[in-house]
Amino acid sequence: MAEVHDTMVRIEGLGKSFGALEVLRDIDVEVKRGEVVVLIGASGSGKTTLLRCVNCLEVPTRGRIWVDGEPMGIFDQGGTFRLLPERALSSRRAQIGMVFQRFNLFSHMTALRNVTLAPVMVKKMSEAEAEELGDRLLAKVGLSDKRHAYPSRLSGGQQQRVAIARALAMNPKLMLFDEPTSSLDPELVGEVLDTMKQLADEGMTMVVVTHEMSFAREVGDRILFLHQGRILEQGSPEEVFARPREERTRAFLSRVK
Numbered sequence: 001m002a003e004v005h006d007t008m009v010r011i012e013g014l015g016k017s018f019g020a021l022e023v024l025r026d027i028d029v030e031v032k033r034g035e036v037v038v039l040i041g042a043s044g045s046g047k048t049t050l051l052r053c054v055n056c057l058e059v060p061t062r063g064r065i066w067v068d069g070e071p072m073g074i075f076d077q078g079g080t081f082r083l084l085p086e087r088a089l090s091s092r093r094a095q096i097g098m099v100f101q102r103f104n105l106f107s108h109m110t111a112l113r114n115v116t117l118a119p120v121m122v123k124k125m126s127e128a129e130a131e132e133l134g135d136r137l138l139a140k141v142g143l144s145d146k147r148h149a150y151p152s153r154l155s156g157g158q159q160q161r162v163a164i165a166r167a168l169a170m171n172p173k174l175m176l177f178d179e180p181t182s183s184l185d186p187e188l189v190g191e192v193l194d195t196m197k198q199l200a201d202e203g204m205t206m207v208v209v210t211h212e213m214s215f216a217r218e219v220g221d222r223i224l225f226l227h228q229g230r231i232l233e234q235g236s237p238e239e240v241f242a243r244p245r246e247e248r249t250r251a252f253l254s255r256v257k
Helices: 047-054 086-093 111-121 127-140 156-168 186-201 213-219 237-242 247-256
Strands: 007-018 021-032 036-040 062-067 073-075 081-083 096-099 174-178 205-209 222-227 230-235
Touching: 007 047, 007 205, 021 047, 021 205, 021 230, 036 047, 036 213, 047 062, 047 174, 047 205, 062 073, 062 081, 096 156, 111 127, 111 156, 127 156, 156 186, 186 205, 186 213, 213 237, 222 237, 222 247, 230 237, 230 247
Parallel strands: 036 205, 036 222, 096 174, 174 205
Antiparallel strands: 007 021, 007 062, 073 081, 222 230
């Protein structure tokens, strides 16, 4: 029987550089199973890079990362992070759902086919099983009536909810959200955030990069404030929003409230 870890994500000494530019510095984080951790901070503070390092869409320069107890890389004694062999890395990534700023749906496929493609291609699920799963997930995100619609016929909020359903179709242990509402018109933001709140209520482990402070306050279990590639402050929403310790946190929050 597989061992169950209370910690879903563990990061030690993570650093990421692009040439001479050091984007992340000495990041140490743990995310507990079922926890919602929200990353906030100014543009360029390293939030998205940190998120993308978790599933190695960005290859860390140094440090160590585990997801559900499994290493996401090969950690050498000098601290350099090296990618796993492709098969092992693909297996790890298949357990991590990610939703991007852009919806990245296949324009020539219906909403249902966008959701069912990966289970059929990657998990070798039968078409009938995948369609049943796809219908269930589209219902979950409130889009049962759009199963045959192509992305061009969907609003931005609807497309992003299809993208969430698509990520859920792989039955992930962990969901990563990279500013999932930043490309949406203001009136469409709520429908995506409501879907994310539902996932949180159901116990999904989530790491979320967002500028939606109301969502962070209401849904986040823990808030991490990043500044210049470091975690400058972290705590519960009450601690970070109502009683920030750092002047830079207070200055950031004064601009986004």
